[in-house]
Amino acid sequence: MSEHRAGTRVLQAGRGAADPGAPFLPGPTFAAPFHFAGDARDVGYTYGRYHNPTWTAFERALGDLEGGPALVFASGMAAVSAVFAIALKPGDVLAIPDDCYYATRALADDRLRGIGIELRPFATSSADWNRVTDGASLVWLETPTNPGLDVCDIAAAAAAAHAAGALIAVDNTTATVLGQNPLALGADFSVASDTKALTGHADLVLGHVACADDAWAVRLRAYRTQTGAIAGPMEVWLAHRSLATLDVRLERQCGNALAIAALLQQHPAVAGVRYPGLPSDAANALAVRQMQRFGPVVGFRLADRAHADRFFARARLVIEATSFGGVHTSAERRARWGGDQVSEGFVRLSAGCEDPADLLEDIAQALG
Numbered sequence: 001m002s003e004h005r006a007g008t009r010v011l012q013a014g015r016g017a018a019d020p021g022a023p024f025l026p027g028p029t030f031a032a033p034f035h036f037a038g039d040a041r042d043v044g045y046t047y048g049r050y051h052n053p054t055w056t057a058f059e060r061a062l063g064d065l066e067g068g069p070a071l072v073f074a075s076g077m078a079a080v081s082a083v084f085a086i087a088l089k090p091g092d093v094l095a096i097p098d099d100c101y102y103a104t105r106a107l108a109d110d111r112l113r114g115i116g117i118e119l120r121p122f123a124t125s126s127a128d129w130n131r132v133t134d135g136a137s138l139v140w141l142e143t144p145t146n147p148g149l150d151v152c153d154i155a156a157a158a159a160a161a162h163a164a165g166a167l168i169a170v171d172n173t174t175a176t177v178l179g180q181n182p183l184a185l186g187a188d189f190s191v192a193s194d195t196k197a198l199t200g201h202a203d204l205v206l207g208h209v210a211c212a213d214d215a216w217a218v219r220l221r222a223y224r225t226q227t228g229a230i231a232g233p234m235e236v237w238l239a240h241r242s243l244a245t246l247d248v249r250l251e252r253q254c255g256n257a258l259a260i261a262a263l264l265q266q267h268p269a270v271a272g273v274r275y276p277g278l279p280s281d282a283a284n285a286l287a288v289r290q291m292q293r294f295g296p297v298v299g300f301r302l303a304d305r306a307h308a309d310r311f312f313a314r315a316r317l318v319i320e321a322t323s324f325g326g327v328h329t330s331a332e333r334r335a336r337w338g339g340d341q342v343s344e345g346f347v348r349l350s351a352g353c354e355d356p357a358d359l360l361e362d363i364a365q366a367l368g
Contacts, residue, residue: 014061076193158186197325324350
């Protein structure tokens with residue numbers, strides 16, 4: 001891992017030595033087969049399902065930031081699926097939060113349970129790690145959770161899991177690797193949907209897994225090759241290009257999120273606010289200890305669906321859309337999808353990079 005600070009590291013990550021006359025970041029390599037002669041094992045690249053120079057550069061960048069070998073996948077859920085596939089077998093126990101991302105829970109319910117993997121649900125904010133990890137094969141964490149923004153102690157969970165002989169994986173999508181480093185806190189896998197804040201422009205679908213151990217990275221690579229869960233070179237190149245601005249984007253987004261959370265906390269129309277960066281938040285003490293940044297996502301409760309719909313109708317700078325982490329402020333009434341333990345008036349808002357005064361004025365007038 002580089003000795004430089006975050007803002008410098010994201011600019012340099014995966015780029016290699018300067019080559020006069022070459023671009024700062026070489027463009028994407030489009031290839032299915034690559035030229036070779038003789039024994040294919042003696043050349044660098046052979047076939048596009050196995051490897052690609054554009055992946056290599058981005059994976060080096062992610063590995064430098066994460067602190068362990070990283071592999072890119074076609075989506076965040078492809079990354080989640082890959083970890084489940086290599087870490088679990090029939091008869092194993094998966095400990096999984098009942099408040100983590102709904103698609104992860106759906107995958108476990110619909111696919112893993114059906115092949116004989118036992119699911120052990122637990123609540124993120126009140127987990128007893130000795131009970132959760134006892135007999136488990138893999139412990140899945142998501143912190144902060146999406147959409148509830150609960151936080152759990154990664155180091156404590158990892159220590160208990162390893163003492164019990166279990167692996168531990170952390171969905172780090174909400175925080176990103178600049179906000180929180182799961183591998184440094186003891187996790188075996190750090191997983192993220194790079195569709196969100198890591199790439200940050202709402203124009204890519206991508207994911208990655210970083211591993212604490214090279215052997216797991218080898219198994220992940222074999223799984224990706226065999227299943228074909230690969231990302232296109234253009235998407236990966238755009239992701240690497242976007243990575244350079246992650247630090248400056250997060251600085252503005254997290255600052256805006258904290259200011260918005262403070263405004264919401266004081267507004268009479270708001271019944272409750274969640275943001276780990278708020279000093280009054282139930283997760284703040286742990287978040288301060290574990291995180292470097294608190295992320296762009298704010299959760300708040302309005303009285304009911306009608307009040308939430310009115311907020312969206314009146315807002316001018318808040319785009320009503322799913323997903324989060326983009327440079328434009330967006331939000332949604334999360335209960336519209338089902339699957340999450342939230343009220344009908346719960347809004348998940350993702351702070352963008354707009355001028356903070358403009359955002360605060362717009363949100364205040366939208367709340368009425």
